[in-house]
Amino acid sequence: MGTQGTQGTQESNQQASAGGTGRRALLGAAVLGATGTVLGLSGTARAADSSRSGKGLKSLPVPTIIGHRGASGYRPEHTFGSYQLALDLGADIVEAGDLVPTKDGHLVCRHEPEIGGTTDVADHPEFAGRKTTKVLDGVSTTGWFTEDFTLAELKTLRAIERIPANRPHNTLYNGRWEIPTFEEVLKWQDEQTRKRGKQVWIYPETKHPTYFRKLGLGLEERVAKLLHKHGKDRKNSPVIVQSFEPSSIQRLNKLVDNPLVVLLSGATSRPWDFVEAGDPRTVADLVTRAGLREIAGYAQGIGPTLDLVIPKDAAGNLTTPTTLVKDAHAVGLVLHPYTMRNENPFLPTSFRKGTDADAYGDSFGAFRTYFATGIDGVFTDNPDTGVLARADFVNA
DSSP: OOOGGGGOOSSTOOOOTTTTHHHHHHHSSOBBTTSHHHHSHHHHHHHHHHHHSSSSSSGGSSSSEEEETTTTTTTTTSHHHHHHHHHHTTSSEOOOOEEEOOOOOSEEEESSSOOOTTGGGOOOOGGGGGOEEEETEEEEEEEEEEGGGGGHHTTOOBBOOOOOTTTTTGGGGTSSSOOOOOOHHHHHHHHHHHHHHOOOOOOEEOSSSHHHHHHTOOHHHHHHHHHTTOOSHHHSBBBBBEEEEHHHHHHHHTTSSSSSSEOOOTTOOEEEOHHHHOOOOOOHTSSHHHHHHHHHTTTTTTEEEEHHHSSTTSSSSSSOOOOOOHHHHTTOOOOOOOHHHHBBBGGGGOOOOOTTTTEEEEEEEEHHHHHHHHHHHHHHEOOHHHEEEEEEEHHH
């Protein structure tokens, strides 16, 4: 997950209704009372929801802790080292896969198709000629792109830390792990489920789907094919699929029965598929009651930036929560906002401690504040912090 062209909230730097009803019922974190009204996150509501038996997201703790690109606060993102650690630290779900294609049509896990900042490709003289400039969702971007490499070529590269200024300790692991494929992730999920004796969940994302479809590398069909191959394309499968482009989720809604989530960037941004289609609507239009009702026709949840839940003022301090949680719950959508991180630059101003870019602030206080809005889960680079913060909140 992260910024996608004009859809972005600068998160990288700082931070067809078929089958819909059945899947939405499984996303039981949006707890509804007998009258149909949304219950607050009181201790009673949390306990009732997290104790439900059976398959589906309703069996997960609430708020759900989602390991953002694994445990990317401690290991280079989208590596098996990061994914494995996320599980070890207690994440309920691992965001294993921002999915981008290779030249020969395989899906691999990278934050963006441009891999100069997340791999050691620049150290490979044999690939120097692949460096190029492309327009990615309206933004001129220079580097190396996955669609210009075969899978075999990408497998010769190794992952590096994306934000070393904030996470110098993560650079210790530069060069240790290769780029995983989505199929490898699906097999890893099964292995970890067997080893741990409980179901492991993953949360892949289709990245820049309109861009790749124009290149003849449609993502949704490839995702659906792999999910079907591994028997994970059903409404109770432990795979949630997300995208910043609503049309990608609508397309997936016709191909698989998995729970689906629409990601939402800043209020003034426009999903890139809207830009391409000439749709003038912004995210602000999508988070109106009418917009949320429309999303609920083909998706079961939304993944808004945290600023859509609690906006910040000009100084970076939190202001008054919006009605987004209540409005989304009213139409049966769950909310998994992004992204909580421990380091000062990524926290609201009042939760920062000192000025060091890699020093931790009061992330527990920030978690507590966001949990109090009634969100159903949160993406975090630091799953252990999220698990402890949830325990504090539930037991308060």
